Amino acid sequence: MDKQTVTIYDVAREAKVSMATVSRVVNGNANVKQETKEKVEEVIKRLGYRPNAVARGLASRRTTTIGVVIPDVTDDYFAELARGIDDVAQMYHYHIILANSDEAGTKEAQVIDNLLSKQVDGVIFMGNMISDAVREEMVRADVPFVLAGTVDRTGVQPSVNIDYVSAIDEATARLIKAGHKNISFISGPLTDEINSEYKLMGYKNALTVAGYDYDPALVLSTGYDYQSGYKLADQVRNTSATAAIVVSDEMAAGVLNGLTDAGVRVPEEFEIITNNDSKLATITRPQLSSITQPMYDLGAVAMRMLTKMMEREELAVKSVILPHGYVERDSTKG
Amino acid sequence: MDKQTVTIYDVAREAKVSMATVSRVVNGNANVKQETKEKVEEVIKRLGYRPNAVARGLASRRTTTIGVVIPDVTDDYFAELARGIDDVAQMYHYHIILANSDEAGTKEAQVIDNLLSKQVDGVIFMGNMISDAVREEMVRADVPFVLAGTVDRTGVQPSVNIDYVSAIDEATARLIKAGHKNISFISGPLTDEINSEYKLMGYKNALTVAGYDYDPALVLSTGYDYQSGYKLADQVRNTSATAAIVVSDEMAAGVLNGLTDAGVRVPEEFEIITNNDSKLATITRPQLSSITQPMYDLGAVAMRMLTKMMEREELAVKSVILPHGYVERDSTKG
């Protein structure tokens, strides 16, 4: 019982037309008589013919498939972007190969290499930083790349982001306005540019505007996950900080619970603002006040840009900045 | 700047060998003189040649790519399985196409169709139930399918699961033993077999053993997400239930918070046991007592089975049942 034993030839023979005509019908080419079309369609259905995408890709040099590089599927933030990407891809009839990069610089480049060898028509890249190896792949590749939720300090790659600097700046200013003199900045590894070159900058900006000194002891960095945040709570208590800006919700939940379990009352004794407003932010108790990001849209817009590039349309804007916001919950006194 | 400018021909010409030799080198065939091999490798590197996986797939009828159908990438449970799948796939040098099915029966079949048209060498299917359309695709396909965290009441498809009936049975018995007379069973749609035919059965079993009557009013079902659970809390309060078994952590977190926000103290006035022990279970306050499942392994083992089937090895066991457990936390009195 072979399945793909049914080829375009079989359909052609059975329908008494040439394979070219079958191809036209399958591809919705208008130059086919209605009658012929119907006959071919009947045969296709009867034989259970399914076009071989691999052969099609080889012949047409288009696979209608795009690659999506994601650091980790279990990361709420990127998973949400992936949904946006997926929906828009669906809309434009592109298929997606979702590839985990594990956030390891070396693996990322290899993952991209795999994607390109599969002849994807384009790639959406997500990550906390762009390694040199990845950058090289992007410029060398002959298919378009779009960055989603991922910054490129050189600004050469089309990208969709929010203004991370302002977002953190505003949140920090909010805490300052609430009277805090010592605010901690808690982020993932500072080797990730998005932390060191953007978010930390926003934090410093706010400090500068308020005329406060920047105290490196208040800058804490660790992994992005819950456990890392939880463990970090002890260190936080050892600083003079009375409030914190945390760059990921999982970390923030960890810090919050670590603090609470150590007897520190949030927000009474310590205020926290987190960064992504993912579903976690409303699940913790107290709920987390948060910067809000249009995560789904970040992905959706990136995918839309990619479709345009793949169709060789001009891009009006190469670096799209989507609006962010802020939502007050219970981890701040408000 | 053309796409796959550098082909195997270019390498062959430049290295002064035949394309077959280049192919041998690329595929690690032993029948190549060391010297020739080195020369070819040098040229490959110099020209930046990257084998075209599409052409390779067409010629060899193998793509070393497998399809993974996931209901929703943002679902913690399945995302965790996906990690297990990904790691093992990596290990065996298979690539993965992760396809979102949105849990819609119609879309699932279409997604599988896409995957098959791409000539994947195998498929891992995850979902809360198997629609007839999906079942049909599976039996008709000529590539192996393995179910991960997904039950097949007909038992014909190879699968990896835990014993959902026993897991829920035991958890329910635990609540009964703690003195509860009215225990609510909270699940996703009962149209999903895993709920109606397995988990609910476990619940009923425990009731029967204890000599309790089954009260349909205590069986509540809604969406798997946090919001659905949160909203359900009101309904829960209107039943006579003093404890509940919840089949997903997100729902459980919702029920817990909904109850807490309504002034019901957990676990003092109401006990909850959840089902997956995903990271959410330790993030909520109180933390959720939970059935434990080896999620990562569920995916990993499924992928390992699939590799065997793709290599045409015999499967010792077609339906693998992995052990489950239980972890006591603070949503039960213990």
Added chain:
DNA sequence: TTGAAAGCGCTAACAT
């Protein structure tokens, strides 16, 4: 509106 034929880049016999 339809058909014929030439590839797309590679693998896999089969030769040598």
Added chain:
DNA sequence: ATGTTAGCGCTTTCAA
């Protein structure tokens, strides 16, 4: 150990 030669199943000119 290496080369030659058919295809793999389809798209795409180019003719008719």
